[in-house]
Amino acid sequence: MTKMLDDNPLCQMLGIQYPICQAGMYSVAYGKLAAAVSNAGGLGVIGSAFMDPEDLRREIRLVKNETDKPYGVDILFAEVQGGDATAGGYTREVEEHIEVTFEEGASVIVSGLGNPGRIVSRAHAAGMKVMSLVGTSRQAQKVEAAGVDAVIASGNEGGGHVGRVGTLPLVSKVVDSVSIPVLAAGGISNGRGLIAALALGAQGVWMGTRFIATEEARGHINYKQKIVDIDEDGTVVTRGHSGKTARIIRNKFTQYWAQHEAEIKPFPYQLREVGEPASALGRIEGDAENGVLAAGQGSGLIDSIPPAGDVVRQIMQEARTVLENWS
């Protein structure tokens, strides 16, 4: 099992030391966080959603300046129809993010939503890997058929957009359903979570909430402190943020939309008109009551705001201790 911790096939495929990947969280995971995680031996990932294309270029260059290790860019490949759709079926923003990522380069492109099938052969030709978040085994099989290199099975316990299935059954089922490597996500915040994920058959973890409460994450201290303060039951799932189900910290924003469900617009319009400005209010300006603070149930396990590299090292240390105790 020690080999699964330090040098497993996923690590080899991604060129990383430890099987710990930091989720590409929009507005929070900018270059500084991604570089810190990559430098510590994990995979740092920039969350590109809602970034101006030139800001994305700047953040990728920042990572390239701070590390020569692998890093990723996460793009929400949500397909849209009608006025907003480009010929490729994505939004203009997505098309721009794809182009900037290919121009600047990245080790991995991660699809946070939708099917990235259209860019897989182009990514492989450029020497990049493609990973896709999924919430069911059917989605996992679909993106495997589209040629992605690994899937991230993200369960309902996680922060941000979530499906209906919990991490424990989802990860096992996805592992049984595909032949490419699987990463586990949703509610994983410590070394015991990493060991549990490996026991389920995953080869690595994809962690969001744990990395928000770090020094390098882009976010107001009130947001980070709220993650430290709340317990494992301090979050709720709502469509009020984006039109799709998302897990966020319970506050006045979530209470308002619980009473106004009929007014929620479909994705991505609710996100653009309501969720994105409310995210800026909560995550960046620090209004913890009226803003959106996405976070998962793993918040209950988080009690400090350390440098991101320390998080990677602590998780590896705790995971090794579990194995030593067993043997």
Ligand SMILES: Cc1cc2nc3c(=O)[nH]c(=O)nc-3n(C[C@H](O)[C@H](O)[C@H](O)COP(=O)(O)O)c2cc1C
């Ligand atoms: C603040 C926040 C923003 C997120 N934004 C994105 C995103 O832009 N793209 C994406 O693929 N996933 C996004 N996610 C979901 C994560 O990729 C991941 O699935 C989730 O954080 C895993 O659960 P955890 O938070 O319990 O670790 C976001 C999550 C959070 C908490």
